[in-house]
Amino acid sequence: MSGDKRQFLTSAVTEELDSMPGGVLIYTGDEKEEILYANTQLIESFGCDSLEDFLDLTGGSFRALPHPDDRARVEHEIREQLQKEDGDFYFLNCRVVCRDGSVLPVDAFGHRTEDSESGFLFHVFFVRNSFRTRLLKAMKAIPMTGISQDLDSLTGLLSMRAFLAVMEDQRASGVLNTSPVAVLYVDIANFRLINIRYGLTAGDEFLHTLGRSLRGLFSNGAVARFDVDHFAILTDASNLQHKAETIRSIIRQLAPSDVDCSIGACVWQDPSIEPVTICNRAKAASDDNRSHILTYFSIYTEKLGEQLDIARYVVSSIDEAIRKDWIRVYYQPLVRTLTGQLCGLEALARWDDPTRGLLPPVDFIGPLEDAEIIWKLDLYVIRKVVQNIASCKEKGLHQIPVSINLSRMDFLYCDIFQEIESIVKTFGIDRHLLHIEVTESIVTSKESVIYESLDHFRDAGYEIWMDDFGSGYSTLNLLKDYRFDVLKLDMAFLRSNTERSREIIASVIAMDKKIGLRTLAEGVETKEQADFLMKQGCEKLQGYYYSRPLPFEEIMQTCRKKGIRIEPLSLKEYYDAVSETDLMTDEREMLLEQVGNRFHVLYVNKAEVDALKKRDIDSVEELEDIYNDLSRPASVHFRQFLDGIRDTRKVHQYDYTTWNCYFRCRIREIAVAENRRAYVIETQTLSRDDSSSAPEESLPESTYYEFTDNLLIGVEKIDEEHRRFFDLANQAIDLLRDSDYVPDRARQLIHEIKEHTSLHFRDEEAYMKQTADPVLPLQKIQHEQFLEAASSINEETLTRETYIESVNFIVQWLYRHIMGTDTMIGKLKENSVNKQENKKDRGSEE
Template sequence: MEREDIAKAVTSGFSIDRIPLAVIEASLNTFEILKVNRQALSLFGCESLEEFSDITGGDLFGIMDPLDRQVMRWKVTSAKEMATGLHLRFRTNHKMNGASCVDAIFYETGGILFALPVSTESHEAGIDDIDDLTALPWQNRFFHDVEVRLVENRTSPSPKQNFLLYFNLTNFHRVNVRFDAATGDALLKKTVEILKKHYPGDLISRVAADHFVIFTDRADAGERAEASHQDLALAADEISPGIPLSLRSGMCEVPTDYAGDISVLVDYAKVACSSWSGGAGVHFHLYQDVQDSYEKRTYIIEHVDEAISSGEITVFYQPVIRSLTGQLCGFEGLARWNSKDIGFLSPGSFIPVLEDSYQIWKVDLCILDQICKKIRGILDAGGPVVPISFNLSRHDFIGRDMAELVEQKVASYQVPRELIHIEITESAAEKSRELLLEQVNRFHALGYEVWMDDFGSGYSSLNVLKDFPFDEIKIDMAFLHPFTEASRKIVASIVRMAKTIGVHTLAEGVETKEQ
């Protein structure tokens, strides 16, 4: 007989004595015990309802250990949905035969509690949940202890800001493979020692083989997480030399009035921990930052079309100066997004997102459209014009004929092709050689100049220059920072080499006269 069937049976007048589980029925308003069946009496070693009332005080929560009463009352009274039953596990205030706690399902309809005894052995592997290796509680016990602290904090006149952290010992599996289980165990014990050092007195749990969680109210919890990683890295050099280990971590802030599932907080912290991108020196993330980043990413993906049509995406014209004369010889058109909803978005925030979602071509054509419109306006007014370049991403060429789309746009404004220069990054040329080589040749056939952007930023600059017929290369000065005598010689060599093969050069990121 399923629990749901039993609930229906009780609420339809089915005798609770005929139900093969311990059933306690209580008032929903006062939680006063109204009925108990023979199984419940037997479970608690009682002969009658009067004797049962003596040991419980006649109150549903009176069957629970005083340490669990407050938490269970809070869970029952704050639960928003109990139609399918609210799961409770608690210690009892009376030593039952072979059991010290119960699993129970509470149904709002009729105030029915189905209680299932948990044996002493199961209890020790359940609510106590102590890990033999690390002596830390497992997840069930941790959740229970966190709930106790949350209730205490909610009812405190001065509630504290709490945090939940999730830790992942990366590359741990390689330790067991290269060394042995004993080495892995030693590393886990050392990890626990480090966590206890930085979070003394806080709730710590081992939730998986090499994953840990901590509940704390320490304002510097994030700094302590980074310090824990540093200590672990040093210890790992001695315990498991040759295997790079890190203690990645994520943290979420716990609202002072939080009344939800603890597992949700763990999930939030785990998401933050998993958001680690492999950046050097980055081992800790705050969930709120990850969430903000996710929301911004979602906004960018969902609103790019609207931003283009409403004119939020505009062109910033960066001048190109000829070094010998100091005269203006061109512009580069760069995309800028000023959102009416979330303000200015830097290119570094929206371009990678639109590349990943294969929508960057929309922005690039939008920039080209504005450039063509500007040039057309100057030409119509009889003003002087200089060439303007714009960037194409390698993602632009996937699934569409970009050369054809560019030509259609330029032709619609009747702009001379020599006034439009196309920039393609070195990294794009490296990753999509055959496709981009075909497109570069088509651009040339249509009358456009094609430049290599960010020359020197990759590892195959010379190969790209050898294989692609670029008209000009833009040297990225950032990779030569700081500008030293060696940097000067490298730039001079690049310029001479490019001149020899008939390619023009342009230095990007020049900020000083010396450069």
């Protein structure tokens, strides 16, 4: 660019810029990054005598200004900062080379503007970075007489005392007003694993090496070891994200893969704030990373400060909150999918503060856990829950099981089992009304006292539930090592509503059933989620779809308004047993409940739903109507069969025919309570619209042949004879169910069937001859074949074995015959007549 271009600033402006305490530079925003202006302060800082001398040193381009080793980084940082939403500013820290070859550290603040003639321009303000000089001076001021207290003996780093002294010097120097600094707080996560696996010497070597690396990385700053695996770093406030990334990279290179770090930063530019407060804020930012997945670095903000303020208040006020009943117990309903009934509640704490209002759990649970006094809150909640259950019992109301959440600190800082036992005994409630919820992280901590306490709970009769199942890496190991009653799934990742997420949920539910565990899904927010989980066989649901957490009376009122009835406590064990049944197979299966004289369909899997639709049964209600229709002999017969297999808990086989289909059912009674019984039924279709494919094997425990409308041929006499045959066939089959064989009744039934069949054949042939039915010749042949075979049955010498063979042959042959050839009576003739009429119609048209 020409020298004229550099004269775009007026003399008044240049005089103003020359009087500024720092260096000012203006350069173009194009690829050349040509320097248009440099003020006197900047030119002199580089040891140059004039602008021409400065341009000669830099080649007239901003690109050559940083030290050669810093140029690539500077270009990257400027480009990255300018790509942000408010990307008209950048800040960087780098070194520059002066005319005499000396290296000068500087801070640069850039602002991008757009000029109508020159295009994009950058205005840069430079500040000398004297931080290193001041720091060295401050460190020299530390009295060496107390060297053991001022330096860490293992790492050689500053102690906390010395580090705070250095910070105090920085504050006293007044430099914070122009050059803000920052404290980085580094917490090594899982450091103890190094000591456990490789020994204390390896742990010390790791800390020593890390300290040396940090001291080299922050040679312009101060590094201290605050605690066993906690470090603090005082540095300039530039590029904090990049510095944190570098620290983490070093740690991950030195340590095993499961050792990581959490880094917090606090920028210090207000000298009125104490050094120890800055360090605490940096630590708070580091601690806050635990609340965010995959986050290892964060900077302290005012919002985080507000959270710390609340946390301090909570910790200092918990005793008063308990004493004055500021802690309220809220409940969220648990709904059983099989019945849609309320089968439990989860107790949740809320802090209703007289001055701060209703505090959400996130404001007080974490602080109380960090302060290791969460047990005070938990025991208070448990006492209130038990007291409420006892009150319901006294008033004659439903006693509803309640799940309570326990923290790791509950096990470590009090005898939580004995504390809960004392409360339960004081109020006289049953132990099975309390369910103990623990998170995966509690159990994976491996403290023996936790396992011992959980064993005490289980032995005493409490259920043990795992909360947030699948949230960690050791879930499957936990299921291998410890027995839980219920696994709670968090539906948070189902909100992505992808096929993949649904498949994962379905697989987890199926796995739980296979290993004998029950599943509860929490966080259910929509009907679609609830329907999906019901279809997958999830036993219980919890979430805002049913209700948000509310005080006890309000939650009961909400359930009544929504028509959610309370499950009787006496049926809990019954429905738990039913719920454990795994129906997630490709076979046709269903759960059928008999309550008194009524049947209820509890669950139908997808394979059975698809099969029922083919029979034009489109709803559970239609299926229930069929089972409960006592005018249908088939329904009565099925009830009689179930009465005969009561309390056996074995698989029984039941065959039946209906609508040209031959079905086989495998039925097992799975639970009994009061006046109700539950059965799991697996159904197979052995034949459909094909008389030749009916089963050939011996009759099962019970078979029922149902005469349905599709077997009617429209001739009253013949239809009645067919109906009579079905009745005789079922009587013959029922005789097999008697434990004692009755020969006289067997001979009578065989004789009646043979006599009725002969009469029926004569009537049928006479009708077909009268109507000139073309099927008659085929019918006569089949009739003769049957009568010849039936005549070989000797009724007088009939044994139980020959009776079974005879009934098997007679019933199946006649069933096929009626379902096949008999249903064609009149059909071929009608078709022939229709063809003749159609032919006449075509002839008349011609």
